[in-house]
């Protein structure tokens with residue numbers, strides 16, 4: 001498979017977990033990979049493993065987005081594909097998935113959640129979409145979550161940010177329907193990664209690599225505005241349509 005031969009693929013949150021696995025798959029398919037993360041040590045390791053290059057990027061900073069993408073394009077060529085994947089949870093998930101308490105969400109943590117999970121994707125799209133449009137082609141896949149579609153009592157703020165991504169991409173897909181850039185969303189169920197505490201990791205059956213295969217497939221073949229749920233290993237991935245009504 002050489003689907004990305006000669007193409008630059010940019011991935012955020014690519015130091016570990018799903019983003020690192022997506023970087024490996026993209027490299028195996030011939031991509032030059034731009035590994036973006038705040039975790040410099042693991043980010044550099046991903047870049048070394050994939051023959052790519054690492055940039056320190058805090059996705060919540062619009063100025064850093066502009067600078068980083070300009071440098072990526074100067075060094076690796078135009079970004080044709082982007083997987084906007086960086087994400088955090090409000091508080092560490094507990095083994096028993098105890099319901100969250102609002103008083104535990106400090107203003108600093110709340111802003112950080114919005115900054116990474118929601119702003120980080122918005123600024124990424126705002127930076128990349130005009131460049132891809134000018135190049136005449138491109139695709140952007142956003143990592144949301146099953147928590148972008150259903151409530152999760154153990155982290156309501158996480159659910160809020162992940163729902164926001166579904167609304168953003170579905171809306172942009174309509175606004176930019178005539179453009180050359182495809183935008184879509186991956187909603188994973190649980191897979192084993194640093195996001196989950198070790199005791200929870202044993203109960204999830206999917207690996208980052210299995211989930212990354214869905215992300216790569218969406219980048220290459222996903223539809224405009226497609227929202228794809230991959231809930232569990234034993235269930236096929238499914239397209240989740242929006243409700244059947246619209247404004248106006």
Ligand SMILES: NC(=O)c1ccc[n+]([C@@H]2O[C@H](COP(=O)([O-])OP(=O)(O)OC[C@H]3O[C@@H](n4cnc5c(N)ncnc54)[C@H](O)[C@@H]3O)[C@@H](O)[C@H]2O)c1
Pocket residue numbers: 012013014015016017018019036037038039057058059060085086087088116143144145146187188189190191192193194195196208
């Ligand atoms: N693991 C799961 O069960 C699960 C389920 C559904 C969705 N997700 C989503 O998958 C994505 C990847 O998570 P993962 O499970 O691989 O966990 P992970 O912790 O291994 O990966 C997240 C990455 O994002 C990076 N990151 C954090 N803040 C950042 C910032 N400000 N700027 C740039 N990078 C930043 C981290 O350093 C890390 O490398 C996240 O968006 C997460 O919400 C995970």
